[in-house]
Amino acid sequence: MKADIAWWDLGESPETIESLREHLRDGGVDPWSDVPGLRLKFWMADADNNRWGAVMVWETGPPTDRPLPPNRAAELIGFPPTHRTRFDIEATVEGIHSLPVLNRLGPAFTQ
Numbered sequence: 001m002k003a004d005i006a007w008w009d010l011g012e013s014p015e016t017i018e019s020l021r022e023h024l025r026d027g028g029v030d031p032w033s034d035v036p037g038l039r040l041k042f043w044m045a046d047a048d049n050n051r052w053g054a055v056m057v058w059e060t061g062p063p064t065d066r067p068l069p070p071n072r073a074a075e076l077i078g079f080p081p082t083h084r085t086r087f088d089i090e091a092t093v094e095g096i097h098s099l100p101v102l103n104r105l106g107p108a109f110t111q
Helices: 017-028 030-034 072-077
Strands: 002-009 038-046 051-058 083-088
Touching: 002 072, 017 030, 017 038, 017 072, 051 072
Parallel strands: none
Antiparallel strands: 002 051, 002 083, 038 051
């Protein structure tokens, strides 16, 4: 498995964490639900440091036979991620929890 992490420092962008949450509420997550090999994508915010990011967990890596959905965050923010890294996932474990699914959780959908 592979993990991609992308972070933006929003200090030079007109976008805010709240405006990016609004984008997710307005369907920004939807194109990613049909990406082959994507196990999980989650978006994250660091309000204390004015940063926005995403993590994508892949079975083996992004598909090579078709393009990924457009990077709307980069389009809205106005520049590519400040930091982008790909890692090998060495091990996984899933603990005991009460969530039936992970789909559409978080402040973008609860505020």
